[in-house]
Amino acid sequence: MSEEAVLARIEAAVGEIAESKGAAQPKVSASSRMLGGELPIDSLDLATIVLRLDTETGQRPFEDGFIEFHTAGELAKLYSQP
Amino acid sequence: MSLLRAALDASAEVPFVLNTFGCVRRSSILDAADRLKQQLADRKIQRLLLQSNDPAQIVAALVACADAHTDLVIAHDYLDRGLIDRVIEDVSVDAVACQEVGHIRAVPGAGGSSEPASGKVLLMTSGTTGVPKVAAHTLDKLLDRIRATSSVESNVGGRWLLTYQPTGFAGLQVILTACLTSGSVVIASDRTPSEFAEAVERHAVTHISGTATFWRSFLVARRGLLAGGSTSPGSLRQITLGGEAVDQTLLDRLAAAFPDTRITQIYASTEGGALFAVHDQKEGFPAAWLEQGVQGSRLRVVDDELQVLSPRKMLGYASGQASPISGDGWLGTGDLVRVDQDRVRFVGRRDALINIAGSKVFPNEIETFLLSLPGITEAKVRGVPSPITGQAVLAEIVVEKGTDAEPVRRATMQSCRSQLARHKVPSMIRVLPAIEVSPSGKKA
CATH class of the missing domain: 3.30.300.30 (ANL, C-terminal domain)
Known part of the structure; x- marks a missing residue:
């Protein structure tokens, strides 16, 4: 899956969480900081998003330990296929 | 004569095992036991291992080993050769019974057990997470709770569906209960919900003991049978749940599906033995039991864990692992509980x-x-x-x-x-x- 495709998945997942909370649909771009306050998600939601990406992409970038990421773009890069 | 032999003798012509192919009578189990007993004596076997899912063979081996004062290790059939060899070495088995209990073969190079044989029964934990532990019991203690309830009229002559692995603690309790109560053990042709439901109808099963997971799948399978125009299994007298935490939703669904059937939750473990039964169709058990004890056992809660002091607990692990029983006899069950006013409820396994x-x-x-x-x-x-x-x-x-x-x-x-x-x-x-x-x- 390309970086753009993964980013679209992240946006869809964030959108679904926002909807369940009754929040407005956020715009997610590569520079959106995942836990920076601009997206209506917390760490529990982020755990959910990562689990979804594991399933949807078939990639397990965190299998051997945590890799630092801050933005949606950095997360998408971890899950994209080179 | 052992209690088990006496019970089989008393109703020798009553079928003990009912399956798709027919039945096995108690008399033929006693014959097999006699042949095995002779071999055990002739060859001076101290500790025999049986790997079989057949209740008739398990009972024959129990009777023979009790008579010959040989220890019996009952092994799960699903364990592979490597694990069985580990157990044979760890608990010093000197002979193995093959498909037919009448035929035993010596374990080459077996040094013999360090402790004298005394007719102990050695049961395995499930072994799904590695080498199984082997818990040593006496046959007497395994029969203790069954003996107390075997005179209950509704239990006599029952047909028990064997839903559990026959070689595990719960499966063996069902087999031994049928033994002592002139009952029969019903074997489904396959251990699937639909085959279980089919066997219940075919053999007019009266008693079923199973896990909560079994009962949920059974309710679904039974609905399928009923929808197929089949009659309701009205023969059922006793529903028993054990082995897993039971939720109120399931108890209510069972009561609605089987309004005339007694529903019992049983709490037992390979290490602690049969502990207590709850009949009031509510999840958990009365908090008063923490003070008063129940059915010969004492109960307490330490750091949210249920601990038990059981007269029917194992003697210890024969397989060398550290015992979960403390010096003063209390066993940590690994089950975490919450006390809500007058009820103790199970919240989950500590390791889950x-x-x-x-x-x-x-x-x-x-x-x-x-x-x-x-x-x-x-x-x-x-x-x-x-x-x-x-x-x-x-x-x-x-x-x-x-x-x-x-x-x-x-x-x-x-x-x-x-x-x-x-x-x-x-x-x-x-x-x-x-x-x-x-x-x-x-x-x-």
Whole structure:
């Protein structure tokens, strides 16, 4: 899956969480900081998003330990296929 | 004469095993026991291992070993050769009974047990997570609780469906109960919900003991049979649940499906033996038992864990692992409980605890919630590794036959979000055709 495709998945997942909370649909771009306050998600939601990406992409970038990421773009890069 | 032999002798022509091919009478079990006893004596066998799922062979071996004062190790048939060899070495087995208990072969180079044989019965834990532990019991203690209830009229001459692995503690309790009560053990042609339901009808089964997971699948399979124009299995006199925490939803569904049947929850373990039975059709057990004790056992709660002081506990592990029984005889069960006023409820196994960013979550609590929702027939919750929160909650559900899965999944997620504490909401809900079941009948 390309970086753009993964980013679209992240946006869809964030959108679904926002909807369940009754929040407005956020715009997610590569520079959106995942836990920076601009997206209506917390760490529990982020755990959910990562689990979804594991399933949807078939990639397990965190299998051997945590890799630092801050933005949606950095997360998408971890899950994209080179 | 051993109690077991006397019980078989007293009703020698009553079938003991009923299966698709016919029946095995008690008299032929006694014949097999006599042949084995002779071999054990001739060859001075101290510790025999039997690997068989056949209740007739298990009973024959129990009778022969009791007579010959030989220790008997009852091994699960699903364990591979390597694990069996480990057990043979660890517990100093000197002979193995093959398919026919009449034929035994010596273990080459066996040094013999360090302690004298005394007719002990050695039972394995499930071994699903590595080398099984082997718990030593006396036959007398294994029969203790059964003896106390064997005179109950509704128990005499019963036909017991064997839902458990025959070689595990619970399976053996069912087999021994049938032995002592002139009953028969009914074997389904396959250990699947539909075959179990079929066997219940075919043999007019009167007693069924199974895990909560078994009972949920049985209710579904039975509905299939009923829908197929089959008559209701009105023969059922006794429903027993054990081996897993039982939720109120299941108890209520069973009571509605079988209004005239007694429903009993039993609490037992390979290490602690048969502990107590609850008959009031409410989940958990009365808190008063923590003060008064129950059925010969004393109970206490330490750090949320249920501990028991049981007159029927094992002698110890024969396999060398550290005993979970402390010096003063108390056994930590690994079951965590919560005391709510007059009731003690099971919240989950200590080793199943999920840690979500430092908050504890019990799979059992979420499973119970999911099972109370419409359209869900089975649920399994577990923790999966998460780089963000340490673990995340993954729920797997089975939806009612003929229901569209996706709407149920969405509605379930919505219910979780609106009714569960934030950290207990599953990160993901998957719909599966079935939940995997371990050989012991519990959710794998």
